[in-house]
Amino acid sequence: MSTTTATNPSAKVATPAPAARGRVTFLHLLRSEWIKLVTLRSTGWTLGLTLLGMVGVSVIFAASASAFASDTGIPLDGIGASAITFGYFIGQITVAVLGALAISGEYSTGMIRSTMAAAPRRLDVVAAKATVIGVVVFVTGILGTLLSYLVTLPLLPDGAGVSLGEGETWRVIAGTGAYLALIALLSFGIGAIVRNSAGAISAVLGVLLMLPLVFQILSGFGQDWATDVMTYLPGVAGERLMTVAGASEAMSTGMSTLSPTVGGLVLAGYVAVVLGIALTLVKKRDV
Amino acid sequence: MIEAENLSKRYGAKVAVNGISFRVEPGTVTGFLGPNGAGKSTTMRMIVGLDAPTSGRVTVNGKSYADHAAPLHEVGALLEAKAVHTGRSARNHLRALAATHGMGDTRVDEVVEMTGLGAVASKRVGGFSLGMGQRLGIAAAMLGDPRTLILDEPVNGLDPEGVKWVRTMVRYLADDGRTVFLSSHLMSEMAITADHLIVIGRGSIITSGPVQDVIDATSGTSVTVRSPGASQLAELLAGAGVSITAAEPGVITVRGLDAATIGETAARNGVALHELTPVRASLEEAFMTLTAGEVEYHSGGTESATQDGAAA
Numbered sequence: 306m307s308t309t310t311a312t313n314p315s316a317k318v319a320t321p322a323p324a325a326r327g328r329v330t331f332l333h334l335l336r337s338e339w340i341k342l343v344t345l346r347s348t349g350w351t352l353g354l355t356l357l358g359m360v361g362v363s364v365i366f367a368a369s370a371s372a373f374a375s376d377t378g379i380p381l382d383g384i385g386a387s388a389i390t391f392g393y394f395i396g397q398i399t400v401a402v403l404g405a406l407a408i409s410g411e412y413s414t415g416m417i418r419s420t421m422a423a424a425p426r427r428l429d430v431v432a433a434k435a436t437v438i439g440v441v442v443f444v445t446g447i448l449g450t451l452l453s454y455l456v457t458l459p460l461l462p463d464g465a466g467v468s469l470g471e472g473e474t475w476r477v478i479a480g481t482g483a484y485l486a487l488i489a490l491l492s493f494g495i496g497a498i499v500r501n502s503a504g505a506i507s508a509v510l511g512v513l514l515m516l517p518l519v520f521q522i523l524s525g526f527g528q529d530w531a532t533d534v535m536t537y538l539p540g541v542a543g544e545r546l547m548t549v550a551g552a553s554e555a556m557s558t559g560m561s562t563l564s565p566t567v568g569g570l571v572l573a574g575y576v577a578v579v580l581g582i583a584l585t586l587v588k589k590r591d592v
Numbered sequence: 593m594i595e596a597e598n599l600s601k602r603y604g605a606k607v608a609v610n611g612i613s614f615r616v617e618p619g620t621v622t623g624f625l626g627p628n629g630a631g632k633s634t635t636m637r638m639i640v641g642l643d644a645p646t647s648g649r650v651t652v653n654g655k656s657y658a659d660h661a662a663p664l665h666e667v668g669a670l671l672e673a674k675a676v677h678t679g680r681s682a683r684n685h686l687r688a689l690a691a692t693h694g695m696g697d698t699r700v701d702e703v704v705e706m707t708g709l710g711a712v713a714s715k716r717v718g719g720f721s722l723g724m725g726q727r728l729g730i731a732a733a734m735l736g737d738p739r740t741l742i743l744d745e746p747v748n749g750l751d752p753e754g755v756k757w758v759r760t761m762v763r764y765l766a767d768d769g770r771t772v773f774l775s776s777h778l779m780s781e782m783a784i785t786a787d788h789l790i791v792i793g794r795g796s797i798i799t800s801g802p803v804q805d806v807i808d809a810t811s812g813t814s815v816t817v818r819s820p821g822a823s824q825l826a827e828l829l830a831g832a833g834v835s836i837t838a839a840e841p842g843v844i845t846v847r848g849l850d851a852a853t854i855g856e857t858a859a860r861n862g863v864a865l866h867e868l869t870p871v872r873a874s875l876e877e878a879f880m881t882l883t884a885g886e887v888e889y890h891s892g893g894t895e896s897a898t899q900d901g902a903a904a
Contacts, residue, residue, distance in 0.1 A: 327694025328661040337691035344684035345677070416677040418642055419685075419732060422669055423692045425641045425658035591643040 329424050334433035337424075342407065342437055351403040352445050355485075358399060359392025359449035360456055366391050367457035374462045385467035386474065389453040390481045390547040396449060397488045397513060397540070400442045404492035405505035407438050412500040421592045431497065431587055435490055435580065442489040446482030454478075473549055480546035480565060487543060487572050488513065494579035497587055513540040536563060543572030593618050594639060594740065594773060598648035601634050601795075608634040610795035611648060616773045616788075618739070621766045623786030623803070624775035625879065631795040632775040633671070636744050639773075640669045652740065664693050668733030669742040674725045678718030682709055682728050685717060690735050699735060707731040708757075723754035730761060741765060743774040747781055759785055779879040791879070807872070814847045815854055818867035825863045829854060845871075 327333065342348050367388045374381045408431075411417040424430050458466060467474045488509070496505035516538055523531035535541055545568025563571065594616040601609040609631040616622045624632050637643040639650050641657040649656070652667050660666050676685050686700045704713045707727040712720070717728065726746060733741055743762070747755045762785050766772050776782055782789060783803065790800040799806055819825055822844050826836045834848040846854055851870045858865050 326662060326665055329663070329692050330694070333692050333694045337688050340684065340688040340691055341677075341680070344681065344688070345679050347679065410677060410679070414677045414679075415672060415675040416680075416685075418637075418671055418675040419689060421642055422640045422671065422675075423664055423689045425660075425663055591637070 329426070329429075331429055331433060334424055334429055335437060338430075338433045338437040342441065345406075345410070347406055347410070348403065351399045351406070352441070355396045355399040355403075355442075355445055356449045356452065358395030359446075360452050362392040362395050363388055363453035363457050364460065367460040370465070371460050371462050374465070381462060381465045384465045385457070385461055386477050386547075386549045388457045388461060388465075389450050389467065390477055392449060392453055393446070393481050393484055393544075393547060396446065396481075396485050398510065400445070400485045400489040401492040401509040401513070402506055403442065404438055404489035405496035405502055405509065407434060407496070408493055409496040409500055409502040409505050413502060418592050427587050428584055431584055435493055438489050438493055439486045443482040443486040446485035447478055450478045450481045476565070477547055477549055480569070483569060484543050484546045484572070487569075487576050488540075490576050491539065491572075491579055494576065494583040497583035498579070512538070517541050537571055539572050539575040542568040545569065546572075593654070593771065594650065594652055594742075596635070596639075596648065596650040599635065599638060599645050599650050600647045601631070601638060601643060602646045607795050609638070609645075612792070612795070612797045613648075614790050614797060614800060616740075616771060618771050619766075619769055620787045621762065621772045621774070621785055622788040622790060623782040624773060624790050624792065625779060625782050626775075626777065626792035628777050630777075630792045632777075632792060633744055635792075636669070636671060636742055636773075636775060639742060640667060640671070642671070662693055662736065664689070664736030664738065666736075666738055667740045667742060668736060668738040669744075670726070670729040670733045670746055671742075671744050672729075674717070674720075674729075676717045676725070676728060676732075679716060681714050681716050682720070682724075682731075683713040685728065686731060686735060689732055693736060695735060699737075703731040703734045706734060707761075722749045723751060723757075726750060726754065726758065730758075738770075740771040741773070743772065745775055745777070747776065747778070813850075814845050814871050815849065815851050816843065816845055816867065816869045816871055817854060817858075817865065818843050819858065819863055819865050821863040824861075825854075825858055828857055828861055828863075843867075 370381055370384050370388065373379070411420060420430060421427055454467070454469070467477075469475070491512075492505060492509040495508050496502070499505050499508065517535060517540060520531045520535035520538065524535060542563055545563050545565045548565065594614075596615075597613050598611045599609055599613070600607070600611050612631075612635065624635070626632050634643060635650075638645050639652060639657060640663075651657075652660070657663055657667065676682075680688070683700060683704060686703065687697060690696065690700050704710055707730055709724070709727050709731060712724055717725070720728065730743070730746070733743070746758045746762070750758065759781075762772055762774065766787075774785065786803055788801065789803050789806045791798045791806065799809065801809070816839075817825065820842060822838070822842050826838070826844050829836060829846060829849060834846065836847075837845045839845055851868050855865065855868055858868075
């Protein structure tokens, strides 16, 4: 019993002075979920790749646009906003992975039982987790957009870049953060429903990448109703958060005509429904 | 204090726990004994609110677990070997749990020290041995310094050193006045650690009470008698409520009479005794008797559960 691991409990313990007896509060749950998030390697990886992907895509976008402008002489006024936000396309994939893992990782490892035993009010736990994920991804999205702004500044032709002095620019920057946060929460909600990482990630990527493609094919062959449906798909509607009037319109994959506010609300509506189902199931199911 | 009233849990058509009522009294080590699949883990999960009872209720210190504002200070639970994210270090796992109750790193360091995890606390849990995992589980259960601990199969799969450590820990916690409710399918474990027993089989409580009472009530004690006049003595002792078996020539086993009565009977009749030994049934034997027919899975695969099955 004298090896390093064989501590004799009675020798050491001496019941510690009952530590300040705290209670479970929402603030404590936020702190707990924050600790959980930052102590997993996958968080660093997914957020790091999000930033890298966003900036990388922006650089490619800006460099190509700039080359195109100087080759053809066509002015690209207004392209700047697209240049800094287009990285969302990569970012949405990595934040979807982050969102799904935040909850499905707990189910697959059994951690959820420790979590729910420590804080049996399950809805508060899920709400705290969602809040932390949402805020972290929102901030990461804004950070990625601002980094994209900085690196594309020297690449874009004069007059094409956005000005940080304009309210519209900040709306687009915040919109990118909001879009990514909503996608992460959508993925988080699906993760809570299916309790399986691979399943949740596949489902979200299917909705974001495959569904628009299907409807695009249909509308390409004259099915007008498909165009209408496509407008209201979560990803297509949500992308409106990042678009500005002008050049970016042409760059948008969808032909959505929703305003940024309405588009954002449509995506938020999907997220609310999915989280509602998730909360109901988490409350009802055995852990 | 843990109180269950008519607690039931059904999974579809399968009844895991069938209307059980019991009490775990403060300051005792109560063993929850039963074969695998008897409903022990399900009951323990219901106590801490992870599984919702199909009917009935269970309270901890007078309230449903979920109604406590600070559950970790009421009950600490070691439910499964690893209810831990494999990608997180032991210390960070404990920090996250402690944070839910506003406890800081000081308390985390204390339970790390208490459970001897210091050397591995910053390693990721995925690489932990079963024994380290159990220590971490006990550390988590101790975080809130609760008066009541629930330990589900704490020694299952541990090496001898780990088993010894858990036993010492349980004894220490009990001597410290804490209530410990621990389950096992190993009767020998219960004989060493528990004061009280609740025996469960196929979702129903078979018997409960102080460990020795459970054993005595189940098997009674028998007396081994070695005598050249064994057959004569057997005739003298025969009577209502007395069973006598002859194990080998000159040796009989008597149930239903105590050693003093047998010895006096022999003396009055001039029968020489070479040996007169009261034999207490072991908990193992008591358990076999109790759970025969209550075993969920048995080796033979036939409907009549055998003692071999109970031992599996």
